[in-house]
Amino acid sequence: MIPFRNEAGNLAALHDQLSVALIRRDFEVIVVDDSDDEETRPLLRELCRRDRRWTVILRPIEEQSGLGTAVVAGIAAARGDAVCVMDGDLQHPPEIVPKLLAKVQEGADLAVASRYMRGGSRAGLAGPSRLWVSRACTWLAHLIFAETRRTSDPLTGFFCCRRRHVAGLELRPMGFKILLELLVCAPRLSVVDVPFVFAARQAGESKASTRQGVLFLNHLLSLFFYVPGSARWLKHTLVTGCGLAVFSALLYTLLRGGLPPIPSWVIAAAATLGCGIAFQQATSFRALARRNELDDSRFHYPFAIVASLGFFTLMALVVLPGRHALLGMAVLAQSFGVLLTAGLDHPRLKPRIQSRLPLPTLDLHGVARRLGAQHAFWVPAWMTFETPHLNGLGKLVTQQLVAAAGRSGQPALVVERQSARPQPRLNIETSSALIIPKLDDRSEIVAVAVLTRRGRHPFRQHDLDQAMAWIGSSHLWVDLEAPLVAVQ
Numbered sequence: 001m002i003p004f005r006n007e008a009g010n011l012a013a014l015h016d017q018l019s020v021a022l023i024r025r026d027f028e029v030i031v032v033d034d035s036d037d038e039e040t041r042p043l044l045r046e047l048c049r050r051d052r053r054w055t056v057i058l059r060p061i062e063e064q065s066g067l068g069t070a071v072v073a074g075i076a077a078a079r080g081d082a083v084c085v086m087d088g089d090l091q092h093p094p095e096i097v098p099k100l101l102a103k104v105q106e107g108a109d110l111a112v113a114s115r116y117m118r119g120g121s122r123a124g125l126a127g128p129s130r131l132w133v134s135r136a137c138t139w140l141a142h143l144i145f146a147e148t149r150r151t152s153d154p155l156t157g158f159f160c161c162r163r164r165h166v167a168g169l170e171l172r173p174m175g176f177k178i179l180l181e182l183l184v185c186a187p188r189l190s191v192v193d194v195p196f197v198f199a200a201r202q203a204g205e206s207k208a209s210t211r212q213g214v215l216f217l218n219h220l221l222s223l224f225f226y227v228p229g230s231a232r233w234l235k236h237t238l239v240t241g242c243g244l245a246v247f248s249a250l251l252y253t254l255l256r257g258g259l260p261p262i263p264s265w266v267i268a269a270a271a272t273l274g275c276g277i278a279f280q281q282a283t284s285f286r287a288l289a290r291r292n293e294l295d296d297s298r299f300h301y302p303f304a305i306v307a308s309l310g311f312f313t314l315m316a317l318v319v320l321p322g323r324h325a326l327l328g329m330a331v332l333a334q335s336f337g338v339l340l341t342a343g344l345d346h347p348r349l350k351p352r353i354q355s356r357l358p359l360p361t362l363d364l365h366g367v368a369r370r371l372g373a374q375h376a377f378w379v380p381a382w383m384t385f386e387t388p389h390l391n392g393l394g395k396l397v398t399q400q401l402v403a404a405a406g407r408s409g410q411p412a413l414v415v416e417r418q419s420a421r422p423q424p425r426l427n428i429e430t431s432s433a434l435i436i437p438k439l440d441d442r443s444e445i446v447a448v449a450v451l452t453r454r455g456r457h458p459f460r461q462h463d464l465d466q467a468m469a470w471i472g473s474s475h476l477w478v479d480l481e482a483p484l485v486a487v488q
Contacts, residue, residue, distance in 0.1 A: 001074035002031045003067045004056075007088045008039035015047060015054070017094040025098070030077050031056045031088070032070040066215070067157070068173025068181065075166055084160040085178065091124050092158040096196045100160035109189035110161040112179065114153035119195030137216060144220060144231050147184045150191040154180050158196065164443035165189055168409055172226075174219035184223045184230045239279045247272040364449060367470050371463050373434075373451040381406040381437070381445045397433045397450055406448045411436045413464045432458035434467050 002014075018029060033056055035041055044056045057073060064070075075083055082104050086092040096113050103111035115122040116138065125131045138155055141148045148154035155177050165186060173181040183191070224231050247268045254264035368376035379402050396416050405412055412435040417428075434451045449471055453459055 001071060001078060001083055001085045002029065002088045003070035003074065004031050004033040004035060004040065004044070004088045005067075006035045006037045006040055008035075008037065008043050010088060010090050011040070011043050011047065014088055014090060014094065015051065017090070018097070019051075021094040021097050025101075026080075027053060028078070028080060029054045030074045032074045033058050034064040034070060036061075066174065068171075068178045071157075071178045072171050072173065075163070078163055081163060082160055083163045083166065086158050091199045093196060093199060096158070096194065097160070099194050100158075103192045103194060104160050104162060107190070108192040109165055110159060110182070110191045112151040112153060112191060112193050113156055113158035113196040114151060114193040115156065115196065115198045116152040117193050117195050120153075121197040124198040124200040133213070140220070141180060144234055145180075145184050145223065146233060147187040147230065148180065150183065150189075151179075151193050153193070154183055161189070164441070167443040168439070172222065174215045174222060177216060177219055180219065181223070184227055187229065239276055242279070243272040243275050246275050364451075367449075367467060368451055370470075371434075371451060371453070371459070371467060372455075373453045376449065376451040378438075379406070379448045379450060381447055396431050396452065397435065402435060402448050402450060405435045405437050406445055409437045409439070409445050411464060411468055413459055413461065415458045427456055429454055429456060430458040434459055434464055436464075436467055436471050438471055 007014075031044060031054065033041060033044055041056075041058060044054075044058075048054045048056050055077070057077060059070065059073070071085055075085075082101055084097050084100055086094075086097065092113065100111040100113060114120050122131060122134060125134060134155070138153065141154050145154075156179060157177075159179050159182075161182070166182065169182075169185060171178070171181045171185060183189075224234075250271050251264050251268040254267060255261065259267075364376045364378060367373075396414060401412065401414070404410075412433075414433045414435065416431045431452070431454045433453070434449070436449045436451075437445045438447045438449060440446050449467070451459075451467065
């Protein structure tokens with residue numbers, strides 16, 4: 001997959017070098033072109049006419065929103081088992097493509113061509129200023145997002161991955177850094193680096209600019225705020241810092257006002273807890289209570305209670321026997337509780353604790369019970385005839401609607417009211433339904449889950465997101481071998 005813009009001077013050499021590098025492989029080349037010169041598009045059309053393995057997507061001006069979105073469009077059009085993304089300026093050597101593909105075939109989910117590992121080089125960067133900017137941006141990405149540390153070069157535009165890992169994943173990259181988006185949004189992918197020498201540009205002009213730098217910073221902010229599971233350590237630091245600030249200020253005020261130490265601590269600790277809960281209700285911080293596991297929040301609050309008991313005990317031990325610097329001792333006790341919470345949440349310790357606790361498995365009945373659905377059933381994707389479970393749902397869920405979800409893979413939230421007129425009463429019952437396709441390990445649609453509810457409170461977007469997360473986690477399911485299951 002090659003994003004293209006005004007690279008007419010590199011097209012012939014790129015075609016020849018890719019043909020040689022992939023001579024013994026079955027491949028396709030998808031070019032997403034945003035060119036605005038007079039040469040590139042005619043050459044691309046002629047090349048696609050001569051070589052049927054090449055396909056070009058010519059984006060109109062109104063759809064040209066950057067290299068990242070061009071890559072997303074190209075990946076959506078791909079048909080192979082693996083997708084390799086590279087630039088069209090020959091700074092990404094085509095002979096590296098088979099090496100990336102070999103790593104994927106050996107079992108890696110994502111193979112990254114790295115300039116910053118042993119054997120790699122960034123010699124093709126134009127001037128020391130671009131080299132410095134590249135290193136600084138890489139360091140910043142590694143600092144904020146631990147997910148990017150799986151590779152030494154998270155900002156490269158040269159990588160290969162299994163298509164099923166990106167199929168259906170709605171990426172929103174800004175600027176050039178599509179790999180950064182993928183690493184943060186898919187933190188469970190196994191990553192392997194392959195060294196390569198970033199070559200000097202042979203023809204055309206570089207697309208790097210100050211605007212791309214601004215887009216990169218906006219991309220970092222977007223990933224921080226709109227991917228709740230990202231940058232956990234930084235979000236934990238913000239929550240902890242704000243909590244300690246609230247605790248210290250309130251405790252100092254209460255002690256100066258003459259309130260005894262223990263009641264002051266209880267009030268300040270309760271305020272700190274409320275501050276933490278408020279942060280966790282915000283969208284950006286909602287995933288702090290779990291570590292990429294659907295039921296991980298079951299353990300977060302018990303751990304928090306254990307930590308609270310720990311620092312309350314320490315507080316009582318250092319305060320009650322005699323006179324001490326109460327504020328310092330209280331902050332020390334609170335800090336001990338924070339460290340205890342962090343220790344219990346450590347990725348090496350937490351799985352050991354969870355392994356000794358019972359974890360639930362899910363079936364459609366369990367999802368329906370959690371979401372408050374009255375009816376839930378599977379419809380196999382191959383079923384084209386009317387299913388009996390749809391007969392009693394009227395116009396809310398039709399066979400055509402379920403079939404459309406089975407073909408497109410797009411979930412749907414349906415809400416049906418009896419009348420278009422505004423209703424004066426609040427206790428009006430409303431029918432609603434969730435229609436969610438189920439994908440297998442190859443990202444193929446195998447069944448469609450239908451859940452319906454009738455009551456004063458219809459399904460909302462949050463219910464759809466929860467159901468998609470539960471149904472999409474195959475390792476928690478127990479009824480996948482019998483998709484035609486009705487539950488009432």
